[in-house]
């Protein structure tokens with residue numbers, strides 16, 4: 491996919507973009523009370539779930555279309571732009587008919603290209619911002635594919651939301667962040683607004699602040715945070731919603747980072763350190779080249795003596811000793827173990843090509 495022309499950032503270049511509001515709209519009074527507790531001057535869009543895709547049937551699945559009547563009533567009183575999730579073409583029609591200001595496609599929908607295609611067609615040519623949450627599974631191409639489908643339907647005011655991934659690894663989070671995936675998306679589409687949803691990543695209130703700060707440190711363009719007037723009694727996501735007051739404190743506590751700096755001294759220092767990093771990288775590459783030429787030599791030697799490429803005991807020794815050496819250099823042993831797995835893979839590859847090389851043929855063979 492080539493980079494789409496995503497130069498328009500919502501209504502402005504404002505950063506961070508803040509979206510807050512309840513997971514689900516449960517009643518007009520719950521919605522109104524929640525919003526009254528928020529400082530609406532600090533919130534760009536109010537979120538509210540109308541339809542809730544839930545893991546198990548029988549859970550609260552949202553109030554449906556009637557909730558739009560409550561939204562419109564509260565909008566008359568407080569004035570705000572409303573954002574909600576759509577998971578079907580019917581949802582799109584109802585949301586557009588009721589004047590939604592921003593729509594997003596949820597993680598459970600992004601996994602399914604058929605659904606995304608139908609939604610993209612229902613949204614054809616709309617001007618309002620449409621955000622795509624990452625798919626539940628850590629698959630960057632599905633995420634990009636959904637954005638591409640929307641773009642092909644002329645939905646150009648696009649954005650992405652990182653809400654974490656379901657993985658088998660043990661994690662303190664409800665959904666593992668795997669920050670490198672949204673960072674890769676951002677490297678490919680630098681102009682695509684990328685928000686973080688710390689509520690779904692964390693799954694519990696106590697993690698929201700650190701996750702929000704992490705997103706700001708990684709240059710995310712904004713946050714979507716679930717807020718509820720009475721989180722403990724919320725009908726969905728009750729462990730992860732913040733009270734409006736706690737959300738206000740969160741916003742006050744966040745340190746917003748600049749993308750770059752105009753400070754000349756800072757930029758000069760940055761250049762000096764980056765030159766040193768360039769030099770260190772050259773040395774790393776030279777060391778890798780030296781190692782791999784030794785690997786080639788060992789490969790030839792093994793082939794001449796009919797000895798196998800993979801040597802378990804030597805490999806085990808390396809996998810044990812290098813992380814130990816790393817510790818004394820203050821390096822993370824797990825990082826070094828991972829690095830050596832890549833080096834070993836390349837080493838085996840090189841020796842395999844040595845083994846497969848045909849013997850130099852004589853001119854008259």
Ligand SMILES: C=C(O[C@@H]1C=C(C(=O)O)C=C[C@H]1O)C(=O)O
Nearest residue numbers: 785788799800801804805834837
């Ligand atoms: C280079 C060798 O071959 C393989 C590659 C290794 C490496 O790159 O360090 C280690 C063990 C072998 O599996 C070797 O036998 O030493």
